Structure formats: C-alpha cells, structure tokens
Amino acid sequence: MLKSFLIFILMFPFSQAFANCEIEVAELNACAEVKWVDGPYVGQYSKAELAFFTEQTADGEKDYIDLGQEYDLKTFVWMIMEHHQHGGRPITLSQTAKGIYSLDKIFFMGGMKGQWQLRFQLLKNQQVAHESIITVFDL
C-alpha cells in the first residue's frame, strides 16, 4: 500500500508535466507544439513554428528549453499513399529563440491521394532518438 502510494507521489509531477502536452517528447521530459503561422495549405507554401517547453502555467506561460548539443532537430513532410510513401521538398529550418524553431517552405503537394504528415525527429549521434508524426491532411 505504502509502496503504491510512493509510486503515485513520484509519478504525479511527471504526469502533470505532460498533462497539457500536444506532443509529448519523453526523451527531453518536455512538450512540443506546432503552430501554423501560414497555412497549412495544399499546393502552396505553408509556414509553422515548432516549440519545445517543459511546463505550462495556468496563464499560458511556457518554459522553453534548448535542445542543446545532444540533439539535432530534423523536420520533413511525408506522404503515406496506398502503395508507397515519399517525402517532399526540404523544409527550411531555423531557430528563432530558445526552444523555438521556424519551419519555412513546407510544401504539401496536391494531386495525390493519401495522408500528408509533418514529422520531426530528434537525432542523437545521427540516430533517431525521437520521432513525432502530425497528420496534416487526409486526402
């Protein structure tokens, strides 16, 4: 009984940290969020912002975190079709502030049936340590 209680107490802050997570990034013990600055569109460029943060207060304040030297961020679009899958042109990625990245020239090409996804990966020693998949269009 005491053991269960201790586990609950120990887990409580951790679960709270992810309580309002749109995207959970367990490797960083953090949340991620994608905001569309322009779009998303099919057949024209879209722009988004990707942010990493550890906590969110009731008034919406976020504590943004740096990925540091340990992780490299990779973002790309991916199309899942019935018989095959493929990517698109590269996204232009730039860091605009601590924990905040601008994703420019995101292009979801038209004229195909399938699911367009926005994916981001955290690479550690060139290996994928984390991947998040956001389905943007189901065409």
Add this chain to the structure above:
Amino acid sequence: MNRLSLFLIYNLFFIVSCGKSPLFDHTSETGLESLRSLTSLDSSLHSISGEWNARVYWQQGPLVFDECQMTLMVTNKNGELVDFPSLPTLSPWMPDHGHGTSPVIVKRLEKGIYFFSEIFFIMPGFWEMQLDMGGERVKWSVQL
C-alpha cells in the same frame, strides 16, 4: 627560327589574347560559371514553331532529394540569344504517379539566359520536364 615556328608563335599570340567568350564571362552571376561543363544529361530543345532553340545545362543534378539547378540558353534561328516575352516556367511532372513537385524558381540572368533553382525531384522514377515559354510547352524527360 624556321617559318613553322614563327607561324605557331603568331597564332599562339592570338589564341592566348582571346580571353573568355563574352557568353561565358559572367562568373559573378549564379549558375553561368559552369555553363562550359557540358554533360550527357544536358538537353537540346526546339520550338514547335521553329522560332527558337534552347539548351539545358544542369548546374546541380539532376538527382533525387537534393536541390537541382539548371540554366536555359535560348537562341533564335540565327543562333543569337533571344528573350521570351515573359519568364518561362518549369514544372517537373511524374506522369506515372500523377503529381509534380514544389514550385521552381526562375530568374532571367541576361538576354536569352534563364536560371532555374529549387528544383526538387522528391522520388526516383520517370520525370517529365514541362517547360512553358513563349506560349509553347516543350517537354523532355529525366530518369532518376
């Protein structure tokens, strides 16, 4: 010194003093510096009307995933560089899959010379290059 040596020196003087062709002497401009390096991937295009001919020079690529760049040199029937009334557009297209790729950027470098960048072949396969210029569509293919 015999007459042959004098003849060779005389000709060498002219060859050395010629310098770069005005066509290729634009090294400060993007893309043109490598016009001289023709490869088997370059293509010749001809208008249906017979009014112009064009030559495609790949500066980067064509290859899959990375950015490709090419220059288009347009000449009239007399071999003189000529402009189109408006900027040409390039649309790479995969007929087997029924889709293209992201928009290609085109820039006029000088009379009759156009530079295309941000060409992304997003997957291997048969690509049809659709070039719209001067009211005509000209196609050629790229297999990747």
